[in-house]
Amino acid sequence: MASPLAAGPSTSDPRLLWRRQVQTFALLWTAYASYYLCRMNFAVAQPLILAEFPEWSAAQIGWIPSIYAAVYAVGQFVNGQLGERLGARRMMTVAMALAAASNLAFSMTSSYTMMLVLWGINGYAQSAGWALVVKTITNWTPTKRRGLIVGLISTSYQVGNVLAWLLAGVLAESYGWRTAFWFPSILLAVMGVIFAIGLRNSPEDAGLPPVRDDLGGTTRDAEGAVIADDRPLTAIEVLRLTFSNRVLWILGLGYFCANSVRYAFMNWAVTYMNDFHGRSIKGSAFTAVALPLIGAVGAVSAGWFSDRLFHGRRAPVCAISLYFLALVCLGFVFIPKGEWVVATAMLGLAGFLIYGPDMLMSGAATADVHPRATAAATGFTMSLGAAGSILSGAGVGWLKDISPGLVESLRAAVPAGIAPMLGEWTVIFLVLAGLSLVPATLMVTIWNARPKGA
Numbered sequence: 001m002a003s004p005l006a007a008g009p010s011t012s013d014p015r016l017l018w019r020r021q022v023q024t025f026a027l028l029w030t031a032y033a034s035y036y037l038c039r040m041n042f043a044v045a046q047p048l049i050l051a052e053f054p055e056w057s058a059a060q061i062g063w064i065p066s067i068y069a070a071v072y073a074v075g076q077f078v079n080g081q082l083g084e085r086l087g088a089r090r091m092m093t094v095a096m097a098l099a100a101a102s103n104l105a106f107s108m109t110s111s112y113t114m115m116l117v118l119w120g121i122n123g124y125a126q127s128a129g130w131a132l133v134v135k136t137i138t139n140w141t142p143t144k145r146r147g148l149i150v151g152l153i154s155t156s157y158q159v160g161n162v163l164a165w166l167l168a169g170v171l172a173e174s175y176g177w178r179t180a181f182w183f184p185s186i187l188l189a190v191m192g193v194i195f196a197i198g199l200r201n202s203p204e205d206a207g208l209p210p211v212r213d214d215l216g217g218t219t220r221d222a223e224g225a226v227i228a229d230d231r232p233l234t235a236i237e238v239l240r241l242t243f244s245n246r247v248l249w250i251l252g253l254g255y256f257c258a259n260s261v262r263y264a265f266m267n268w269a270v271t272y273m274n275d276f277h278g279r280s281i282k283g284s285a286f287t288a289v290a291l292p293l294i295g296a297v298g299a300v301s302a303g304w305f306s307d308r309l310f311h312g313r314r315a316p317v318c319a320i321s322l323y324f325l326a327l328v329c330l331g332f333v334f335i336p337k338g339e340w341v342v343a344t345a346m347l348g349l350a351g352f353l354i355y356g357p358d359m360l361m362s363g364a365a366t367a368d369v370h371p372r373a374t375a376a377a378t379g380f381t382m383s384l385g386a387a388g389s390i391l392s393g394a395g396v397g398w399l400k401d402i403s404p405g406l407v408e409s410l411r412a413a414v415p416a417g418i419a420p421m422l423g424e425w426t427v428i429f430l431v432l433a434g435l436s437l438v439p440a441t442l443m444v445t446i447w448n449a450r451p452k453g454a
Contacts, residue, residue, distance in 0.1 A: 009115050013370050018136050020206050021140050025149075027199045028133050029156040031092060034191040037167065037184035038103040038122065042068075044168035044285050045177035047274050052177070056112065062397025062412035065267050067116050068123035068391045073386035075127025080379015081239070087201040090133035095128035096192035100185040130362065131158075131382055135375035138210055138367045139202040144307065147314065147364045151303020154359035158299060158351075161292035165270065169285025234402030242380050247369045247449050252384035254439035255361045258322065259385035261329070261432050262354050263392035265291055268428075269347060276425055277340035287344045295351030303364060304354025312450040314365040315443040318357040322440035325353040329433035342415055357439070361385075369449065403427045 042065060050061050083091055102122040109115060133153065142151045168180035202207040242248065269291055272286035304319065306314045328350050335343050362385060366377040403424045 002057040011215040015133070017203065017208055017211075018022050020200070020203065020208060021211075023198060024140050024200065025137065025153060027195055028088070029153055031041065031096065031191055031195045031199075031390070032129055032133050032153075032156040033160030033163065035096070035099065035126055035162045036157055038099045038164075038181075038188050038265065039126055040161050040164035041168040041180045041184055042119065043270050044165055044281065045172050045180045046267075047281060047284075049170055053110075053112070058397040058400050059394055060112070060397070061269075062394040064115055064119050064393065065263075065401055066393030066395070068119045068126075069263065069386050069389040069393060071120040071123035072127045073383045073390070074085040075124040076131060077383035078379075079128040080131040080376045080382070083128070083132045083135060083375035084373055087202055088136045089196065089199045091128045092132055092199075092451075093192050093196040095125045096188050098122075099124035100189040100192070103181045103185035103188070104211055107178040125388070127382075131375045131378035134363045136199075136201055136377045138212065138374050142211060145313070146367060147303035147305075147307035147312070147360070148300070148362040149303070149365070150268040151300040151356075151359055154299045154303075154355070154363060158292035158296035161266065161295075162289040165289050165292075169270075169282040173280065173282040174297065185287060202256030204318045209337045224371050239376075241373055242376050243378055245369055245377070247446050248366065248377055248380060249444050250446050251361050251365055251369070252381045254318070255358075255381050255385035256358055256388035257435045258354070259359060259390035260395075261435050263376055263389035264396050264428070264432055265347070265350060265354070267392050272425060273327055273340060273343065277338055277343055287340060288347060290344045290348035291351040292355070293351070294348035294424065297327070298352035298354070298356040299359040300373050301352075302360055306360060306364065312368070313448060314360040314368065315446045315449055318360050318365075319440050319447070320445035321353045321357050322436050325357075326352060326433045326436035327438065329429050329436055330351060332429040357443075363438075365449070371422075399428050399431060400424065422429040 046061060049154050050056060050058070051131045079091065079095075099122050102118045102125060106115060106118045106122070109118065134150065137149060137153050138146065164184070167184065171179040171183055193271040202210050203209060215263075270281070270284045273279045273287050274281060277284075279287060298321070302317045306312065310316050325337060328346060332343070332346055335346065360379050367374045369377065403426070
């Protein structure tokens, strides 16, 4: 059976190209999944950290992932630009080592300030990830398969999320929350060594002909100057192309809101299952994995639909999914307390609807609109998305803290039959529903945008 990866230009040894493509895909997939072992462990440890330090409020504990998100946002932009010069092999290897070190140090501290600092360092290290993954896999993939292949490789962060929650849930409940940080750090460090040895940034680096088919012809910069596609871009040209691209700005602004919704679920799903539905930490982690697990199916499906049904257009899939996501967020309001089975099913549905647009807006679509500087374009979009995810940490914590008073006001304003259903998570899900509508509407404005090679 022919590989969907191998549909590019012919080579004297197509089997060698195929093997290299599979190896590259496997290394990128495994490396980025390993990142999540040292990222999503905090969401599982969060309730236990609050229990150990009861003097900290939910908003305070929420600032830890928010600081992470703020540094991650800056790092995405900076590392996206650097990635055009240095490539994934060098940058991601160093980043994995730094992320592992910060997790190891986090497991040893009881200082709130140090937790903020260390998780911020982890955020910067983790930011040298997805933009470089997208750039590298794009180098090895023809345009007509881009949606599917980026969808497949995006399952790395959904499966990584699942593995991180399961591993951290078992470790935290059995041996204490600190083990959920130091043990994953060892696994990530080992993966970094394997990655450095095996990865090549492009077919040319492996002694093979180029695979990409969307770099022919010329590009015009913001001032109208013609840039030949066979000439390397200067740093200034990369910045001009990035900031002058209307579609990229719409993707970035949409991703700002969409990513805040995704990270709200990622950062608080375990706490929601534990706090609202009375599940144990391990039980909460095991049920919350429905979000990224079904999300992986959603991402692959979205990539396939955008390639085959919409002929390379990513925006229609994003818009439709996000409108339905808003309805799902609204549906959480009416799940009775303790009905964790229903909540688990709804988390899975939310994952299916959010991870498809997430992958398209931060991966396939950015490569489509900015083929000459894919890492920079993806870093720009991811930077805005990470800025939005800041709201998901301290913002959700703050909403949770003030919810009792707001819910009482809501109960007085709604029909008597609905009032008893409203609880301490009601306001949070209403806000998430509203945030989902914004990127959905933005995607409608670029409905017909498609890749250069389509």
